[in-house]
Amino acid sequence: MTAAPADLLIEQPATTDGAALWRLAKESRTLDLNSSYSYLLWCRDFAGTSAVARGAGGEPVGFVTGYLRPDRPRTLLVWQVAVDPAHRGHGIAAKLLDGLTARLVAERGITDVETTITPGNTASERLFTSFAERHGARVTREVLFPAELFTDGPHDPEVLYHIGPLTDSTAH
Template structure:
């Protein structure tokens, strides 16, 4: 943890954090915004495989949502990562991702991470390729969902990043 993160706490989200996660996702400018209801459900049903960063006042300033894949129980799928604009540039996304995967590895034996990234999202590409490097893991990429699969208008393809096996423990 850097000095810039010393005033932040990373823990599991609770249902009362759902509205803040929705707002942070909305303000990100890059994430697909889901319904506020979905963030409430996520904070209830997937809190154990997600993380929230809290500022000094206890309010969420960033989050990572994820779940253990039922068909691949040693794989954590990271769904969304977002940081409030006022807290960007401090390495908070990387710290949340490292902390979450360390917890999930200890609790579930997870040895790999998957996420999807749209082409051109360089911030996410950097976050996950540097994560792989820190954890001594390889990265493979393939299109998971072609643009034509999305029913609600133009959408970039979603490229699946498979990161693993994780060989260096998270810090």
């Protein structure tokens, strides 16, 4: 893996990024694709707990979307992470995740990160376990949603990865 480009900018998404986030999710071929409307809403209502990576021309080349759990407001639930296929292998997903969590540690005092990963999604498993290692956090795993709960067709179970507590190294 080569380093993320020096001119990569990590910032909050704007509603004008919604279409690009939808495209990146679609091109990932691993994420559940939601409606384009939902990405617009996400960029409006959850911009503060999400991040977009912009390339040299300002175009979105990756994103991470998340929200603070209502019953655990110091826990960030990461909903989706995607990087443009042409920009993969440069650490952009890790930089997005590190940047977002550092911002939320400072602004919201988050202490934990959660996400769900389907079995066999090796890239996501590596992303989140390496994130935990970088931040001195423990990882626990348990099935959150078994396959039979999904009524819209065949779906693998969703395994909850709970990462925390985060150490001070998160705010680097």
